[in-house]
Amino acid sequence: MRAPAITGAVLATAGVAAALGTVSGDERTLAVYAYLLFVAALILLALLRRTQVAPASDAAALRQRPGPRPEEPPIQLGELVRALSMSQLTMLDVHYRLRPLVKTIAAARLSQRHGADLDREPERARGILGDGAVWDLVRPDRKEPEDRLARGFRAADLARVVGELERI
16 A cells, blocks of 8 residues: 555544544444445555556557457468378378378369269279379278388378379
8 A cells, every 4th residue: 555545544543543532332333334444445445556557568568459460370281281290200100190181182182073982982093093102091901000110201202192192
């Protein structure tokens, strides 16, 4: 509390002490209630002032309206980047991270451009895809790699997969 609040509290205390010495009964009770109400108001005022005080730089920042937020890339892009990065580590990551993404993309392109269903017409899909890296990833009989920790795809392997997907 600041000096004016302290001065007010001291004066109120002196006033109630003088009033209590000269009055009796209900008037005394009323004086005590008035004193307590006044002290509570002083405390409330001090708390209110304390919450409103902010450094000048913070106050200026609070008054400014936030500008447009920079646009964030789609979540799928982050997942794709993560899958591509991880697929360079191990063949297990190629099988469980990259393969589902390539399969989804290949199936969509086969369906849209050739009317072929990768799951229902695997031989037709193989004829369209050829025997390249994409078919090797999406073929229905692909098994989990025996050496799970073997080195994953190199950048050239990933580039080959992307090129084949673009040609579908």
